[in-house]
Amino acid sequence: MNITQKLEKLDRFTKEVEKFISSSHVSTDPYEIEATSADLSLLPKYHYKFKEEFRASHVIRPGNTEELSKVMKKCREFSLPVTIRAAATSCFSSSSPTRGGAIIDMRRMNKVHEIDADKKIVRCDAGISWIKLIESLLDYGLAPKCYPTSYKASCLGGFVASAGKSGIGVLKYGGIRDALVSVTLVKPDGSIEEITKDSKGNLTLDNIVESLGIYGAIAEIEMTITTLKTSLGMIGYGFKSFNKAIDFYLTLKNNKVNKPFFLSLSNKKFEKLAHKTLPTRDFFVYAVFFDDPDLTEKALASSKEAALKTDGLSVDEWYLKEKWLDIADTELNLGRLCRNPVFQEYWIADERCQSFYEMYHSKTKKLMYKNAFYIMAGINGGNRIKIFGLSDIKNPREFFGIKANFHELSKFAYGQQDRLYTIGVVNTFYFIKFNPDGLEYTKALKTKLDPENLVNSYRFVQAKMKYWRIQLLFFIAKWLYWVA
Numbered sequence: 001m002n003i004t005q006k007l008e009k010l011d012r013f014t015k016e017v018e019k020f021i022s023s024s025h026v027s028t029d030p031y032e033i034e035a036t037s038a039d040l041s042l043l044p045k046y047h048y049k050f051k052e053e054f055r056a057s058h059v060i061r062p063g064n065t066e067e068l069s070k071v072m073k074k075c076r077e078f079s080l081p082v083t084i085r086a087a088a089t090s091c092f093s094s095s096s097p098t099r100g101g102a103i104i105d106m107r108r109m110n111k112v113h114e115i116d117a118d119k120k121i122v123r124c125d126a127g128i129s130w131i132k133l134i135e136s137l138l139d140y141g142l143a144p145k146c147y148p149t150s151y152k153a154s155c156l157g158g159f160v161a162s163a164g165k166s167g168i169g170v171l172k173y174g175g176i177r178d179a180l181v182s183v184t185l186v187k188p189d190g191s192i193e194e195i196t197k198d199s200k201g202n203l204t205l206d207n208i209v210e211s212l213g214i215y216g217a218i219a220e221i222e223m224t225i226t227t228l229k230t231s232l233g234m235i236g237y238g239f240k241s242f243n244k245a246i247d248f249y250l251t252l253k254n255n256k257v258n259k260p261f262f263l264s265l266s267n268k269k270f271e272k273l274a275h276k277t278l279p280t281r282d283f284f285v286y287a288v289f290f291d292d293p294d295l296t297e298k299a300l301a302s303s304k305e306a307a308l309k310t311d312g313l314s315v316d317e318w319y320l321k322e323k324w325l326d327i328a329d330t331e332l333n334l335g336r337l338c339r340n341p342v343f344q345e346y347w348i349a350d351e352r353c354q355s356f357y358e359m360y361h362s363k364t365k366k367l368m369y370k371n372a373f374y375i376m377a378g379i380n381g382g383n384r385i386k387i388f389g390l391s392d393i394k395n396p397r398e399f400f401g402i403k404a405n406f407h408e409l410s411k412f413a414y415g416q417q418d419r420l421y422t423i424g425v426v427n428t429f430y431f432i433k434f435n436p437d438g439l440e441y442t443k444a445l446k447t448k449l450d451p452e453n454l455v456n457s458y459r460f461v462q463a464k465m466k467y468w469r470i471q472l473l474f475f476i477a478k479w480l481y482w483v484a
């Protein structure tokens with residue numbers, strides 16, 4: 001197909017879609033395409049130089065499940081690649097286009113359809129933001145069981161399709177997989193399927209959670225919710241060593257009676273960069289309890305007792321409150337102080353946090369760039385460890401040097417039976433290299449549902465780069481970093 005034929009085809013596609021979606025929600029504006037193509041990871045300009053062919057041709061915003069289904073059908077009819085996008089906060093290019101085509105922005109699908117206060121179940125569109133859902137449930141004295149700290153922007157569908165395993169509420173109530181009752185999925189051919197806990201067809205809820213949208217777009221979500229609690233309390237302790245800090249963190253995490261509503265461990269550098277002031281010791285454990293007043297009181301008292309045993313130094317209450325008020329911005333704040341924040345997220349089991357930290361420390365201590373780390377408690381004995389390298393955008397050698405260091409940590413994580421938290425497009429080559437069984441299964445299901453591989457391509461089943469090329473690239477990057 002030559003360029004004229006291509007443009008004619010895209011023009012015909014626009015006209016066809018505008019028959020069922022208002023033209024104001026079918027955009028071919030280059031600025032809008034650019035704005036909906038990247039994510040918060042702020043990859044520098046030299047990275048995008050190689051990505052011209054990724055650029056989408058359309059941004060389409062369906063308003064309901066029927067419109068979404070018709071768009072997906074049209075895309076398949078025109079063999080046009082599709083990228084499903086919510087708020088794009090999961091980064092790693094998870095919701096960025098990779099083969100051109102249409103970006104389907106889910107955020108117009110933002111309605112609450114039904115709140116059943118007796119059964120404690122809500123049904124809503126997948127493009128609704130967590131903050132909007134939280135506000136809607138507030139009127140009924142209800143609340144979601146779990147949500148990410150990015151709740152001010154991120155959407156329900158994004159949490160279901162990315163990981164949904166760590167964040168606010170997960171220790172107390174479980175991850176998003178536990179809360180799901182059903183999802184309405186628009187498959188790559190545009191057909192609509194309701195998938196419930198009991199579904200035994202091609203697709204189950206387990207396939208949909210963490211699928212990065214490769215099996216289609218989640219249109220609606222039905223999930224269990226909880227009652228709003230009345231008493232919020234928090235504690236924070238500084239520790240001289242990682243050893244002591246992780247001991248205390250795991251004591252709180254694995255306490256069966258009073259699980260924290262939120263729990264994190266960070267190093268001093270992270271606190272310094274994320275907030276205006278910082279605790280005095282090198283490591284900081286922070287826990288928030290949210291329950292009925294007597295239960296919150298008990299939890300605070302038993303945490304204080306445990307902290308004394310591990311030599312924790314308590315942090316002023318105003319600092320703890322400020323941290324909670326700031327929780328949605330904490331990770332973003334790190335980006336304010338540098339021109340190019342680079343990060344990687346690991347999913348590390350409780351019992352291997354110590355060895356992972358030791359490896360991180362030994363690999364990072366001699367490096368010159370600013371770095372920081374932060375652990376957020378997750379479900380099933382897992383933890384999301386986010387490592388930041390704060391580099392200068394004008395210094396590509398530093399950028400690639402940091403990426404090379406993260407690569408070594410990623411290999412170490414897989415070597416000790418752990419994995420990365422977010423795969424996205426950027427980390428798919430790790431999934432392919434280290435998960436041969438998962439790869440085979442995912443590929444077979446993907447081929448059945450999307451034989452032309454049009455929807456959210458280059459996630460899980462196929463990578464742009466071969467592993468050996470990445471190895472070589474990072475070897476050179478590391479060498480150049482040291483020479484410099």
Ligand SMILES: Cc1cc2nc3c(=O)[nH]c(=O)nc-3n(C[C@H](O)[C@H](O)[C@H](O)COP(=O)(O)OP(=O)(O)OC[C@H]3O[C@@H](n4cnc5c(N)ncnc54)[C@H](O)[C@@H]3O)c2cc1C
Nearest residue numbers: 086087088089090148149150155157158159161167213218
């Ligand atoms: C400040 C900050 C704090 C964060 N805190 C947490 C946290 O506590 N816990 C955590 O797990 N993560 C966290 N994250 C990562 C991210 O915010 C979450 O994964 C979030 O749930 C992503 O939602 P989103 O709406 O931004 O989805 P996006 O990033 O837009 O999408 C994520 C993936 O899901 C797919 N997708 C989106 N919507 C749909 C849909 N309707 N149907 C099918 N596929 C879809 C996309 O194609 C993409 O592959 C944080 C990120 C930031 C920047």
